[in-house]
Amino acid sequence: MTSPGINALKAALPAKAWTQDADMIAPHLVEWREKYFGTTPILLMPSSTADVATAVKICADHGLSIVPQGGNTGLVGGQTPQGEVLLSLKRMTKIREVNPVADAITVEAGATLQTVQDAATAANRKFPLTLSSEGSCTVGGVLSTNAGGNHVLKYGTTKDLVFGVEAVLADGQIFNGLTSLHKNNTGYDLSRLFLGAEGTLGIITAATLKLFAQPGHVTRVMMAVASVTDAVALLTQLRGPALAMFEVMPRIGFAAVTDNFETDRDPFTAVHPWYVLADFEVDNAEAGEALVMPLLEKAMASGLVRDAVLAQSDTQFRALGAIREHMSAGQKFLGGSIKQDITVPIDRIADFFTRANATVQRIVPGCRPVGFGHFGDGNIHYNIAQPASANLAANRDAFLAHWDDISEAIFDIVDSLGGSISAEHGIGIMKRETLAKRADPVKMALLRRVKAAMDPDGIMNPRVMV
Template identity: 45%
Template sequence: MTDHSSDALTALTSLAGPDALIEGDDRTPLLEEWRGRWPGEASLVLAPGSTEELSSIMRYCHAHDLAVVPQGGNTGLVGGQVPQGEVLISTRRINRIRDISPEDFTLTAEAGVTLEAVQDAAREAGRLFPLSIGSEGSCNIGGVLSTNAGGVNVIRYGNARDLVLGIEAVLPDGRIWNGLNRLRKNNTGYDLKHLFIGGEGTLGIITAAVLKLYPRPAETQTAFLAVPSPAAAVDLLSLVQEKSGGAVTSFELMNANLLELVLAHFPDLPRPVETRSPFYVLTELSAGRQGVLAELTEDILSGAMERKIVSDGTIAQSEGQAYTLWALRHNASEAMKKDAAQCVKCDISVPIREVPSFLEKAGNAVTAEAPGARIIAFGHMGDGNIHYDILAPDGASPFGVKKGARLEHLVHEVVVAHDGSISAEHGIGLLKRDELKTRKSDVEMEMMRAIKTVLDSKGLMNPGKLL
């Protein structure tokens, strides 16, 4: 902190209230990145209970040049939430659902509300909040928005950015911006919320958001399918979209390595199809009325098998069976964590038609550099987002930092050659900060730095992350 650390402790504790100071063993979960990749250290850990308390803290920190790292549920994958000696501010106590309006199809939630709690509140109101990711039971809305999370339903509903009408945020100097707009149409100047959504806490701290709700589907159909290749998966996606009239909610690709890894580490999960295949697709369709999807799904899959773009498949006959099929996908990260303490994680996106070529060329580059490496390719095929993870060969030591960086660089070179992005939904954080400037044009970097300078002139917000 500074030589005046005891003064700052007294002042900030007074501003935030006695319940905001987190000490001792209670700090540990907030300072540990959940996979152990980045050790955290904080001069002070605070969890204010309201936007106003946070505002007071930020005013003090700004006046005394104290750097701040905001944190939600601490589920991030690029190190953006990890403090490196700064004041850590957890938003977990700013956690009220302020308003639900079924008529407006909106829900206003504070930053510390978990994604699952938002989903549950929407369900109780007869509505749907469609954002769904594996960590939804622990990730918080503030973190979800600050990283512009994607998830499995992007193909139908869009990223987090597409699901927000307005936000409230505390600026670096402590001022509160109330941008909690509930209008679907509001064309009055720059849409400032988008500076903070995906901003990774480098421009301010999101404290609340007005979220879009949707009608709840009356019927869903979930299918797990074996496909012979990524090219077949692309063809299948086009077929299902066309024949269903755009009813596809999710379309997830996974390679055989991932399925076998999940089954090995979660033995209670049954093998979904008998046919062993190099790739699989998990897809879900949804409709607003009952009785329209079952026969349609059967017809689509019969046609796909006739065209030999599907070799085997199963359709869930109940919510329980659908949940089990989704568990194969949602346990991907946990399976990799159980298998190896470290792996090279690439969160990339390419145009959908480029996915097969990307997978082939990236695989060639990785295996040439690291023979025997286990490639885990899975993700949101419906929007071109592939999680491309690389594990060391069975029984071998994890890749070192230098080797891991080399493999990541090789994958990103293939991504760029296919007009893709090196970060699809996880953000930049610490992991990709240095590479970002080599992938963005000088004009883009200048614009980003200019925005940072205007809003955070002292550079106190989440320093060393993203930029």
């Protein structure tokens, strides 16, 4: 566990900025689902960009590879070292500047998303990215994975919320792309290269993010519809500047939540095939009703919406949202689940369901697709639950053994529809081979050329993505 490079790191960095204590390192080597397990000779915890630069320079000089880590909430194994130096940004948590006039906030990479949201709110502004892991995921992580979430249809993905980044390059130099400029035409968009790069081009140490006006009120409505086709048709009718969220759930997933969680009640009296949860950001409750009620009346008159509930209180607002939040948890009551995070063009969502449902039935007759999620941006969490049986546990492993063949069959459909095999979770280790196999060879060659240009010795998160 010692080498000249490791010794040089220990000598150059402050005592608090590194550890080889196995107990301290342990939580960084496994992620919460316990799917990926890692090893590392040393955990670095620099507290400044200068220290990150020092560490990377030493690693580069000694041929040591580095895996950067934020809140360790990634879902594709990208943050777990296999013998590389592990560099955690967790001590770089400063909010460097909140600038409500320029509508910008500059934060260090280790700050949690929640911290950024709170700092924006304190300045009466809004940072719109919201994820279920927001209390623990970090700015560096969400930028490096281009995290998505529920508000993409209004505010874009993480990439679209960034003015610029500060990053330590593979040779230890510091690239300073921090800016609050809305217009700047002086060369290629270098900051953008680091967004979604999963730490393979350098280590993001800070970023200037975009802030927005706080909406005065959010009007939330849950609607029951007959089919995926109707859900997409409804989307095109509701879409406009105010629509900030459009989430869809099938009956099976919805019922798994409302049947099993005591606090989650079905707000409708009848059973419906599909449910849509939509948020509209408006000035106040009256404006929200004035906007939404005519839309709802039209959709109900045409038969597109079978029933609807408009949240009339904070309690009801949260109750409707909780059903959507509990979709993943609810699936556990359906047994084992093969999970996909895919996107298709919005006008192909219905095609996708028709083909995917038929395909998975052919592979495992009786399996139960639970495709839900962010239809407003085309992102479907197409999870497939094992067939119903009296003893789910007994049949679980046999079903999960189909993970790869079901995934490949789904990816074939996604590819043929012009979709993406990774909507918001990234490539990491999990989908690296799949990407290499399925991506356009011209694209793959370009990815590798950019990687080689930015990290010629291949020391930045070397087993990930490209």
